[in-house]
Amino acid sequence: DVKVTQSSRYLVKRTGEKVFLECVQDMDHENMFWYRQDPGLGLRLIYFSYDVKMKEKGDIPEGYSVSREKKERFSLILESASTNQTSMYLCASSFSHRYTEAFFGQGTRLTVV
Amino acid sequence: GQQLNQSPQSMFIQEGEDVSMNCTSSSIFNTWLWYKQEPGEGPVLLIALYKAGELTSNGRLTAQFGITRKDSFLNISASIPSDVGIYFCAGLTGANSKLTFGKGITLSVRP
Numbered sequence: 001d002v003k004v005t006q007s008s009r010y011l012v013k014r015t016g017e018k019v020f021l022e023c024v025q026d027m028d029h030e031n032m033f034w035y036r037q038d039p040g041l042g043l044r045l046i047y048f049s050y051d052v053k054m055k056e057k058g059d060i061p062e063g064y065s066v067s068r069e070k071k072e073r074f075s076l077i078l079e080s081a082s083t084n085q086t087s088m089y090l091c092a093s094s095f096s097h098r099y100t101e102a103f104f105g106q107g108t109r110l111t112v113v
Numbered sequence: 114g115q116q117l118n119q120s121p122q123s124m125f126i127q128e129g130e131d132v133s134m135n136c137t138s139s140s141i142f143n144t145w146l147w148y149k150q151e152p153g154e155g156p157v158l159l160i161a162l163y164k165a166g167e168l169t170s171n172g173r174l175t176a177q178f179g180i181t182r183k184d185s186f187l188n189i190s191a192s193i194p195s196d197v198g199i200y201f202c203a204g205l206t207g208a209n210s211k212l213t214f215g216k217g218i219t220l221s222v223r224p
Contacts, residue, residue: 004155031210042116042216043156043201050210058211090155094210101146102203102212104155 003027006091006105013112019078021108023091029103030096032074034058034066037088037107049074050096081112117202119215126192127223135186136202136215144205145178145185146212151198159200160187192222 007022025032034046035058045058047066055066063085067075074093078085088109094102118137126132136145144163148156160171162178162185169176175188185204189196199217206213 006155009153033211040122040216043214045211048211092212096210100205100210101144101158101161102210103158104148107153107155109153 004091004093004103004105006089006108008108009106011108011110013078013081013110015082015112017078017081017112019081019110019112021076021078021089021091021110023074023076023093023105024072025074025093025103026072027093027095027103028071029093030071031094031102032068033092033094033102034064034074034076035090035092036060037090043090046076081110083112086110086112117204117213117215119200119202119218121218122216123219123221125221125223128192128194130192131188131190132192132220133186133188134200134202134218135184136204137184138204138213139183140204140206141182142204142206142213143182145176146203146205147174147176147185147187148201148203149198150201150217156199156201189220192220194222194224196220196222 004025035043049068065077091105092102147159150156160176167178201217202215203212
């Protein structure tokens with residue numbers, strides 16, 4: 001079974017803090033993704049990585065950065081957390097074949113106060 | 114970014130009823146996926162469709178890849194209370210590996 005694991009289920013951080021969200025997958029997937037999910041807005045892609053040290057901006061990259069130093073690990077960084085970044089964050093991974101499906105982690109509910 | 118169209122936003126059904134959801138797009142997709150998300154959890158893949166016209170079942174779930182490649186539907190038969198959750202459709206064009214998602218349909222099942 002594919003396993004995508006996010007380091008925290010719930011986080012509470014203060015405005016202005018630097019926040020790290022970690023994601024690890026155990027299926028040797030080339031692709032990894034970070035999404036945020038907000039009511040009424042669905043899933044929105046923040047960043048995408050198709051290989052180690054490679055990254056591509058998604059639809060809403062502002063206020064975020066990412067790091068992929070190892071194939072199995074993809075980190076999302078909030079440089080200076082703000083209250084409008086309170087959200088559910090979802091990590092996903094997939095093979096790089098053209099028609100492959102993505103598998104998700106359990107999600108991290110981040111609250112910025 | 115582009116999104117797939119799913120409506121209505123919410124559906125309420127009685128236990129034992131069948132329910133059908135569809136997902137439409139103005140663009141062609143080469144792969145259609147259906148996910149279910151339970152409260153506080155990440156989406157779980159239910160069914161993957163790879164070929165236009167394909168009809169695939171997974172227990173009480175049946176999904177079809179539309180002939181035009183611009184739509185897909187998911188049917189749940191004989192619903193049970195644990196079917197509650199948000200059902201998302203997603204598409205892949207093959208041009209890259211990024212999924213395009215619908216906004217999801219929240220399903221409620223009354224016992």
